[in-house]
Amino acid sequence: IDEMIAAFEDLRPKLAATYIINPKDKEEKEAARAALFEPDGAGTAIMLKIEAQCAGAGRVVATADGAFTVADLWAFWFLNFLRSGFWEGLPSDYLNAATYPKLVEIVDAFGSIPAVRAYYTEAAEKNKMYAVFAATELVSA
Structure with a gap:
């Protein structure tokens, strides 16, 4: 669990490094962030490694009882x-x-927990940033 969160x-x-780009050069900053998730980007490489290590069945790591772990919460949030x-x-x-089927499954599964959905639905009413957390049309839909 700890290794997956790490x-x-x-x-x-990788993302934090984009904060040192001159704030006046918004285009450069945005391009640097987008490049992280290009097919050959550093972010994509990390995400593909995480995807490969996920257990499947909507969980980051398998548990005997199929319960969610803090790693699932972390994946959902992050x-x-x-x-x-x-x-x-x-x-x-x-x-x-198409690229991250296991990670999408985790986001969908954790986001389907009624209390999680309710919390982020209310939060999204106050701040649109939370809309993706509360999405009723899930990522894999």
């Missing part, structure tokens, strides 16, 4: 955060079932 955290410094619009220039459609 794998997601490998993306953070992957939606990346597509929430917070990161200008990051393509909101980077997370797709």
Whole structure:
């Protein structure tokens, strides 16, 4: 579980590096972020490694009882955060079932928990950034 969360955290410094780009050069900053998720981008390479290690069945790691773990919560939050619009220039459609079927399944499964859906539905009413977290049309749809 910890290793999978750490794998997601490998993306953070890649994104954080885009903050040092001159704020006045919005196009350069957005291009740098988009490049991370191009087919040969550093973000894509990390995501594909995470995808390959996921257990499937809507879980990051398999558990004897099929329960969600903190790694599933982390995947749900982090992957939606990346597509929430917070990161200008990051393509909101980077997370797709064709490239990342296991990760999409995790986002869909965790996002289907009624309490999670209710929480983010209310949050989305106050801040549109949370709309992807509360999506009723799930990622794989």
